[in-house]
Amino acid sequence: MAKDEYREFRLVGTRPDRPDGLDKVTGRARYGADMTAPGMLWGAVVRSPHAHARIVKIDATKALALDGVKSVVTRADFPEGLTGEDWNLQENTIAGEKALYDGHAVAAVAATTRFLAEEAARLIEVEYEVLPHVIDVDEAMKPDAPVIRHGVSDTTVPEGMSPNIVRKIEFGNGDLGAAFAAADLVMEKSFKTEATHQGYIEPHACLGQMGSDGKGEMWVCTQGQWYIRKMCSAVLGTEASQLRVTPSEIGGGFGGKTTIFMEPLSLALSRKAGGKPVKIVMSRSEVLRATGPTASASMDVKLGMKKDGTLSGIQVEFRMQGGAFPGAPTEFALYCGLAPYKFGAVEAVGYDVIANRPRCAAYRAPGAPMGSFAIESLLDEMCLKLGLDALDVRFKNAVVAGDRAAYGPKFGSIGFVETLEATKNHPNLLAELGPNQGRGIAAGYWFNHNGETSVSMAISEDGTAQVSVGTPDIGGSRASIALMVAETLGIAYEDVRVNVAETGSLGVNEPTHGSRATFASGKAAVLATEAAIKEMCKRAANEWGIEPDAVEWADGAARPAGPNAGQFPPMTIKEIAGAMGSTGGPISGHHESLPDGVGASFGCHVVDVEVDPETGRTEILRYLVVQDAGRAIHPSYVEGQYQGGAAQGIGWALNEEYVYDDKGRLQNSVFLDYRVPLASDLPKIDTVIVEVPNPGHPYGVRGVGETGITPPLPALANAVRAATGVRMTHLPMSPSKVLAALKGR
Amino acid sequence: MSKIHVTTTINGDEVEFLADPRETLLDCLRDHVGLTGSKEGCGTGDCGACSVTVDGTLVCSCLVLGVEAEGKDIRTIEGMADGATLHPLQRKFIEHAALQCGFCTPGLLVASKALLDKNPNPSEEEVRYWIAGNLCRCTGYDKIIRAIMDAAAEMRGEAA
Numbered sequence: 080m081a082k083d084e085y086r087e088f089r090l091v092g093t094r095p096d097r098p099d100g101l102d103k104v105t106g107r108a109r110y111g112a113d114m115t116a117p118g119m120l121w122g123a124v125v126r127s128p129h130a131h132a133r134i135v136k137i138d139a140t141k142a143l144a145l146d147g148v149k150s151v152v153t154r155a156d157f158p159e160g161l162t163g164e165d166w167n168l169q170e171n172t173i174a175g176e177k178a179l180y181d182g183h184a185v186a187a188v189a190a191t192t193r194f195l196a197e198e199a200a201r202l203i204e205v206e207y208e209v210l211p212h213v214i215d216v217d218e219a220m221k222p223d224a225p226v227i228r229h230g231v232s233d234t235t236v237p238e239g240m241s242p243n244i245v246r247k248i249e250f251g252n253g254d255l256g257a258a259f260a261a262a263d264l265v266m267e268k269s270f271k272t273e274a275t276h277q278g279y280i281e282p283h284a285c286l287g288q289m290g291s292d293g294k295g296e297m298w299v300c301t302q303g304q305w306y307i308r309k310m311c312s313a314v315l316g317t318e319a320s321q322l323r324v325t326p327s328e329i330g331g332g333f334g335g336k337t338t339i340f341m342e343p344l345s346l347a348l349s350r351k352a353g354g355k356p357v358k359i360v361m362s363r364s365e366v367l368r369a370t371g372p373t374a375s376a377s378m379d380v381k382l383g384m385k386k387d388g389t390l391s392g393i394q395v396e397f398r399m400q401g402g403a404f405p406g407a408p409t410e411f412a413l414y415c416g417l418a419p420y421k422f423g424a425v426e427a428v429g430y431d432v433i434a435n436r437p438r439c440a441a442y443r444a445p446g447a448p449m450g451s452f453a454i455e456s457l458l459d460e461m462c463l464k465l466g467l468d469a470l471d472v473r474f475k476n477a478v479v480a481g482d483r484a485a486y487g488p489k490f491g492s493i494g495f496v497e498t499l500e501a502t503k504n505h506p507n508l509l510a511e512l513g514p515n516q517g518r519g520i521a522a523g524y525w526f527n528h529n530g531e532t533s534v535s536m537a538i539s540e541d542g543t544a545q546v547s548v549g550t551p552d553i554g555g556s557r558a559s560i561a562l563m564v565a566e567t568l569g570i571a572y573e574d575v576r577v578n579v580a581e582t583g584s585l586g587v588n589e590p591t592h593g594s595r596a597t598f599a600s601g602k603a604a605v606l607a608t609e610a611a612i613k614e615m616c617k618r619a620a621n622e623w624g625i626e627p628d629a630v631e632w633a634d635g636a637a638r639p640a641g642p643n644a645g646q647f648p649p650m651t652i653k654e655i656a657g658a659m660g661s662t663g664g665p666i667s668g669h670h671e672s673l674p675d676g677v678g679a680s681f682g683c684h685v686v687d688v689e690v691d692p693e694t695g696r697t698e699i700l701r702y703l704v705v706q707d708a709g710r711a712i713h714p715s716y717v718e719g720q721y722q723g724g725a726a727q728g729i730g731w732a733l734n735e736e737y738v739y740d741d742k743g744r745l746q747n748s749v750f751l752d753y754r755v756p757l758a759s760d761l762p763k764i765d766t767v768i769v770e771v772p773n774p775g776h777p778y779g780v781r782g783v784g785e786t787g788i789t790p791p792l793p794a795l796a797n798a799v800r801a802a803t804g805v806r807m808t809h810l811p812m813s814p815s816k817v818l819a820a821l822k823g824r
Numbered sequence: 825m826s827k828i829h830v831t832t833t834i835n836g837d838e839v840e841f842l843a844d845p846r847e848t849l850l851d852c853l854r855d856h857v858g859l860t861g862s863k864e865g866c867g868t869g870d871c872g873a874c875s876v877t878v879d880g881t882l883v884c885s886c887l888v889l890g891v892e893a894e895g896k897d898i899r900t901i902e903g904m905a906d907g908a909t910l911h912p913l914q915r916k917f918i919e920h921a922a923l924q925c926g927f928c929t930p931g932l933l934v935a936s937k938a939l940l941d942k943n944p945n946p947s948e949e950e951v952r953y954w955i956a957g958n959l960c961r962c963t964g965y966d967k968i969i970r971a972i973m974d975a976a977a978e979m980r981g982e983a984a
Contacts, residue, residue: 100918103926104910106861106901110927113860194825194846278961280865280873281927330863330927331961363866554924554962715921719963723924726964750870750959758965759956 111284111300127178130743182368253424258392262383281330287345303590334441408446416450494707494771517801523789528593533586549588569635594782610668676775695818709781724787835903872958
């Protein structure tokens with residue numbers, strides 16, 4: 080077990096009220112669309128109604144003739160000559176020669192009122208030459224498929240394949256032929272998942288201002304203000320340091336707010352309108368048509384197993400389309416899908432494919448849910464065939480510290496076996512099942528991430544502390560960081576204020592992504608606090624006339640480190656802070672790094688369902704999430720991540736999908752048709768927090784945000800199989816699909 | 825388009841504003857009255873983030889025109905606390921960690937208050953169906969349900 084199993088904490092692991100709670104239950108918290116500015120204009124975006132079309136002409140004459148219309152921008156207002164990812168960002172912000180998907184922005188307009196901007200957008204005339212389109216990944220890979228764009232493929236793609244295949248991934252180890260020959264059972268199956276959207280309830284919103292001198296400001300809902308700064312500057316050809324980006328409170332992101340969409344348009348409109356601020360708020364339909372979705376996937380898996388459940392070898396080929404630009408998370412799907420088990424020999428192939436769909440953005444453990452769906456579904460099917468217990472087989476093959484992951488690195492301290500043990504001991508596994516009911520089990524994995532991190536903290540004159548972090552608080556990270564800083568300083572939780580800083584007041588930070596906020600900003604905050612403690616010890620040492628290293632910090636006070644250091648009463652943080660103006664000036668600490676010591680997180684979910692044989696509807700009877708948190712700093716928000724991840728995975732498994740017509744137009748661009756889980760769809764979601772502390776973090780944190788969305792897809796497919804005898808291989812398992820499968824039994 | 829003068833009562837205070845007849849009540853609350861606590865998540869009445877009450881009836885303010893507010897009694901999230909004293913639902917939402925991003929929270933609080941005003945002792949299932957018109961993408965609803973049930977128990981004078 081981990082070395083600090085018996086450490087006791089004063090605050091870590093307690094459940095205080097979150098610092099921003101009062102603002103958020105009274106309506107005071109300010110989100111993206113809640114900001115206004117003097118002289119503000121409203122922006123509206125003209126979007127392509129075609130999946131794939133050449134833009135012949137854009138005529139804004141009628142729009143500009145309206146009183147109150149202040150500026151119109153098209154691609155001609157953006158710099159030429161960008162390459163690589165900068166070009167991708169610019170092209171996705173506003174189409175150049177071609178519109179690449181239904182909803183692709185082609186022009187934008189700013190006017191004195193929202194209605195006027197919308198009217199002006201309707202008056203901008205765009206002439207299109209409609210081109211053949213393709214949206215399905217397997218269709219897009221065919222040699223005769225319509226080509227989205229030439230020259231995107233990198234050198235990994237063999238000659239002769241469709242130009243829509245932009246990257247091929249290959250890795251493996253061992254002798255697969257021998258492994259399959261040694262197996263008692265070899266099975267293969269193909270699986271598909273549809274694109275889903277992160278579905279944050281807050282639509283993208285920003286208020287941008289930029290003058291002709293290239294200096295600008297932006298208020299925006301984002302997971303990463305420095306990413307907004309860097310990306311907008313690249314797209315506009317301006318200097319990053321001249322743009323100051325302030326993150327609003329954020330109404331959900333799940334990865335979808337780690338990049339830019341219409342933000343550069345507001346700055347370009349503002350610059351062209353003499354520097355007047357321009358606010359753009361997306362409609363829900365714009366959000367679904369033009370932002371965020373995840374990739375869709377088509378996957379083949381072949382697996383070998385011995386009679387006792389030992390895995391002998393696996394062959395996988397994953398094909399994923401991520402919209403009109405490179406970046407489908409095929410690699411992560413392979414890595415995460417293969418991570419939990421010792422498979423023996425491995426042969427993995429992946430394709431990143433482009434198609435006429437919106438550019439995929441990160442969505443909670445990008446790729447992992449698809450990969451796990453395919454692999455964990457086939458694993459379950461083989462357990463059934465061989466009459467083996469699904470949990471026992473997972474125990475038998477589970478990776479432990481020191482094992483090498485299929486994708487290369489050796490696992491450090493991990494808690495997968497402990498997670499499986501906690502699953503096995505949960506009372507939900509003893510619940511009896513009736514007719515048409517079934518139980519499904521599946522595991523999941525996410526790497527977790529460190530990322531560029533910069534934190535500063537300062538001791539105030541009264542001995543309280545302020546901490547500036549660069550990671551927006553999506554789900555309680557102010558609380559977890561305040562707990563860790565207060566624990567380290569030895570002061571009250573309420574005496575620490577955590578501020579999410581704008582780009583002008585802190586060094587570069589990556590977004591709140593990769594489950595990194597409590598790990599990386601938390602670790603950096605603790606290290607910054609330790610720097611301030613060192614300075615406070617020095618002040619006490621100077622006062623006492625002893626060496627600084629003869630002073631230690633405990634329970635919120637400097638103390639002589641031992642009897643040899645001298646006899647002095649403890650000097651409290653309040654005393655040191657109160658005197659700091661005359662003992663050497665302000666006391667603060669800061670830390671900048673790529674924090675090392677990331678700890679991966681495994682989870683296991685168990686779901687019981689009842690499938691209505693007359694309608695095909697799947698009702699969830701009970702749901703269990705077990706996951707290794709490393710250590711839960713604020714257990715309520717850890718449970719919240721587990722429950723929220725499970726709910727999104729349930730939606731993906733049962734309901735959610737992008738539906739296109741034969742012209743490649745999205746057919747379900749409102750919440751009535753893109754149906755995310757409602758309170759009445761879900762049961763109580765039970766959680767067990769496993770704590771195998773991460774030795775790479777001062778309080779053992781791993782990061783908990785993402786793993787939880789992965790197991791629900793296969794767990795539900797396995798439960799439906801157990802309830803009905805039918806193996807569903809194409810998500811979502813909507814009632815009509817399940818009913819058709821039941822009839823075909 | 826010429827604007828229409830509207831006089832209405834919001835959270836007990838008389839308020840006047842000029843509404844474009846195309847504007848929703850949500851637009852008017854947010855853009856004319858400065859009450860941005862009610863949120864727009866969809867604009868089509870599917871997500872409930874804009875929930876308010878009009879003469880005691882729970883509505884999506886994105887589906888009501890601003891000019892319809894004339895002479896009505898409107899209650900929003902900003903009027904839910906009694907001065908500095910939070911409504912038990914607001915307190916229990918914080919206590920139970922029933923919010924993560926907090927964007928759906930105002931609508932959920934207004935909607936669940938409307939439920940408890942009508943039915944002080946709802947079953948869990950009744951709560952789940954009542955708030956089925958309020959989408960939350962962060963929490964999986966579990967802690968929201970606990971918070972509402974606990975607030976209802978406290979308001980009935982029962983120990984939690």
